[in-house]
Amino acid sequence: MKLDDVINGYRITTQPTNAGGGKCMWAFAERDGREYFIKRFLDPKRPKDSSGPPSRSARIRLHACEEFADRHRHIMAALEPDQAGGGNLVLAQDFFCEGSTYYKVTERIDTSNLDSPHTLSSGKKSILLKTLGHSLRQLHDIEVVHGDLKPDNVLVQKATVFHTAKLIDFDDAFVSGSPPGREEIAGDVLYAAPEWLRYVQGEEGTGPQLLTTASDIFALGLLTHLYLTGGLPAFPDAHDSPAEAVNAGAALVLDPRLAPGMRVLIGRMCAVMPGERPGVGAFVSALTPESCELGPVAAEPPRRPVRTEPEPAAPPAGEGRSRLRTNIGGSEPSADGGGGEPRRRSDSARTSRVRINWS
Missing domain, CATH: 1.10.510.10 (Transferase(Phosphotransferase) domain 1)
Known part of the structure; x- marks a missing residue:
């Protein structure tokens, strides 16, 4: 699919890209004076026709392609525009295979989007x-x-x-x-x-x-x-x-x-x-x-201040004592040193x- 290519009657009017398209290439196209969005699927690919019986790998690929096409055509038939109503479903207008590649076409619409x-x-x-x-x-x-x-x-x-x-x-x-x-x-x-x-x-x-x-x-x-x-x-x-x-x-x-x-x-x-x-x-x-x-966001209860005074000097040798270290008002540290917060x-x-x- 290249600029100015004609695919099944659709003339490609912009440089194809896969930006945001996952495993697809897409571009805008024109046909009979109307503008369209056309998508070229990179996978699956139909095996090439051969004069002899297909190989096992070709049969597997062909079966995957038929399942893929059947699913798309079934959904398109179920979502006919006159059934959808409301105009808020942007539905496919065409789905076809040319060569070994599948394509899907929708009408070009305003793709502006409110980000917030x-x-x-x-x-x-x-x-x-x-x-x-x-x-x-x-x-x-x-x-x-x-x-x-x-x-x-x-x-x-x-x-x-x-x-x-x-x-x-x-x-x-x-x-x-x-x-x-x-x-x-x-x-x-x-x-x-x-x-x-x-x-x-x-x-x-x-x-x-x-x-x-x-x-x-x-x-x-x-x-x-x-x-x-x-x-x-x-x-x-x-x-x-x-x-x-x-x-x-x-x-x-x-x-x-x-x-x-x-x-x-x-x-x-x-x-x-x-x-x-x-x-x-x-x-x-x-x-x-x-x-x-x-x-409103609920106010957090005030926390007790964390002790900041220097710790007392260690006792002289022989005067052993236990020492309890506390973390007042803070979260329990996680194993990786973080606070464990969601x-x-x-x-x-x-x-x-x-x-x-x-x-």
Whole structure:
């Protein structure tokens, strides 16, 4: 794919790049006077046609390609534009294979994005989150999992007075309970659900049937905390993601400024077990300006001062005594010398999209 190439009738109008595209190249294109966004998948690649019977490796590659194409076409058929409604799902217009390579095309849209949704008023936050919830409900009502819900895949844009959320990038969507194999599934570890992490790690008892629409709810809980407060829930430094933390039995620390009802809601959405999370309908129903209001930070109780006077001189030899060292008002030091405090992630602290291959 190069500038000015014509691929299946789409003329490439910008220099292709893979910036932010993971295992894809993308560019803008034009066809019949309309502008498009075109994505070229770097994997999988169809084997070349041969006159003789295909080799075993070619059959394996062909099977993987057919599964890949079937999944994309199934999701496209399930998300027909007239079924989606609301205009907040940015859907694929075309999907095809040319040569050995697969391509997906969407209409070119305004990709401007508000980087700091937490600075909006509580009323505008509630409307923003409602539009995101409604978009996700349209997927869940037809048993489709987005599969990669994170800030990069939500465009927060101003529409007249209010801000709305456009949901994009359905490349990793799948039917609830029927995800790609653990060697093929993709996503962002930071926003992944606990069962997703257990699944890709091949943990015994975590089969594909556990990856359902509830996996999106975990990510939606994290996004809600981010959009309301400007950061993700805090979790212990020993873990690399919220999912890893809750799988280990650690509690996520929610921002104390959140309204009590919102704290309960986000806590349920980020439960370790999928069955304990509420549906997206309950999430939307709970959103009000009052529930999205942040309260003041509670003042910390005063701490006793730490003793700073020099310690008494050591007693003369023979006059042994025991000595108790205390840490008044401080935290117990951890094994690595740190305070052991949970870390809080800001909206800029994101991991990149990863594809895990455990084979």
